[in-house]
Amino acid sequence: MNINLSEKKILVTGGAGFIGSNLCEALLEKNNKVFCLDNFATGKKENIEHLLSNSNFTLIEGDIRKIEDCQKAVEGVDYVLHQAALGSVPRSIKDPITSNDVNVGGFLNMLVVSRDSGVKRFVYAASSSTYGDSESLPKVEDKIGKPLSPYAITKYVNELYADVFSKTYGLETIGLRYFNVFGRKQDPNGAYAAVIPKFVGQFMKGESPTINGDGNYSRDFTYIDNVIQANMLSLVADNPKAINTVYNVAYGDRNTLNDLVGYLKENLSEFDASIAEIEVKYGPNRQGDIPHSLASVDKAKELLNYNPEYSLQEGLKEAVKWYWENL
Template sequence: MGYETIRFPEGSTFLVTGSAGFIGSNLVEAILNLGYRVRGLDNFSTGKKENVDSLLVNPNYEFIEGDIRDLGTCMKACEGVDYVLHQAAWGSVPRSIEMPLLYEEINIKGTLHMMEAARQNGVKKFVYASSSSVYGDEPNLPKKEGKEGNVLSPYALTKMVDEEYGKLYTKLYGLDTYGLRYFNVFGRRQDPNGAYAAVIPKFIKQLLNNERPTINGDGKQSRDFTYIENVIEANLKACNASSEAAGQAYNIAYGGREFLIDIYNHLLNALGKDIQPVFGPDRKGDIKHSNADISKAQQMLGYEPEWSFERGIDSAIDWYKENLGYLEPV
């Protein structure tokens, strides 16, 4: 049942990289609420200072401003740490197509630095963010681990390489690594601003401001949208998983399938708006449909997501109504 009852040894310390970001800051908050010590690492390239500042009031939280591309920073961050939750990365398929070299530096080299620092510091578990994008052009639904196609973007390739390094670090060095293939995560603190913003927060913000959102393609593409609470559960359960489950990657989703045009109409109804969208071209490198088979994570990690899309989207809408000003660019 969820993650509120998960327990770790007293005095356990977690390192969350990308801790000023959407997923990272939610992980920090959840672990602090469970009563454990957390160290955060972020360079604010995509994260927000207010996500850190709002949590620093907790005496169990320590923050390091630094870059995972620097091995020395990673070594320092891993000192005395039991569990690493590695979320630091650059997302966005379209941006990776524009900036492949930067994605190589951050998502591959930075992740390798973190694994090596975790190994040298005797970390118990290394849990890292992968992505459903590794399935590439594999057409069959639901997506199942072990049945991947050709990747369609530099971003997807970086995540596939991370998974291969994860396998090697478990096999060669005995570092328990767990790759979490996130499927379209959404929820509180997800940034609605910028050209590469995720679709749900972007739509919510635009509709609240009475603007016409652009839907890329015909709106009939589908995704397994996954609420942030399910992702927190997966990370913490991976930290408690057996070593037999290490060195592998797992689908982390709700196991549902939502069509983009249906989500748009749900948002219209929930917000009491009547605004027609603009239909634009398909996004380069995007897959048409995505839906996860989560049975492996259920079996190996004990993952049992409690937050359906409907429950999550209503919670997210409430949060954005209250906090949209908090997310405005300075």
């Protein structure tokens, strides 16, 4: 990934989380000064432990719900990569108030302080959940439905606020609608663990994972390195048409959950042959889930020069190896 981005001051909110910590690493590798803001609600110290000794890395322990923490974090930075959020559709259904406080209130705080401190560009994590009940496939950026969960509402509100701030205050914004991101450092534990790390962890323990529904729901699973590329390209984009808009960030292919389980078994059985024999269980569909998800990445390819390098199968090889060595 040859992207010319160095010697910038970049704030990564949620920088100790799965995506955020990978972004911090990638930015440091390109010789940038990286500031990480995290309150460790879902982020983990171990994700950034190895970065603390790097003189170009600064950890700011703080909460995006507190405006003073946000002000401290943006001081003197050129760019913001806003990853901080409370993810998970089920979590938002169980506790919509906290999801809204973090994802909407915290987002607005970050927009305000970015505007006030002269940040050059605000790139933020949007979500494929914004497509809601739209049944059209592939998902195209300007055709969305009604949100199906409180989480989806918060992520759509983020897009509306970013649009207003770019038009009203001239703050450059780019939203990246992530589709089912997976890869190294994604937590396999906890009630709201994403499907890939959760299933990997269960298979490695010899347990049978439970698929919600009949396994025929499909997703556009997106490896972390594709997401890093999209964020980097968003920071350096200089075509006016590329700015103040949103993009799908995905591979542009879809696989069913049954397909996914087959690929996981195949990859994991290279480390432990007995995993190939583990049966999966099937449970009820999960409330708020979208049946099928497939992204068109044409817009990102055209305006950002996005070129996702990892398919699901290629990404799983890397992810499974990482989990095997680190779990």
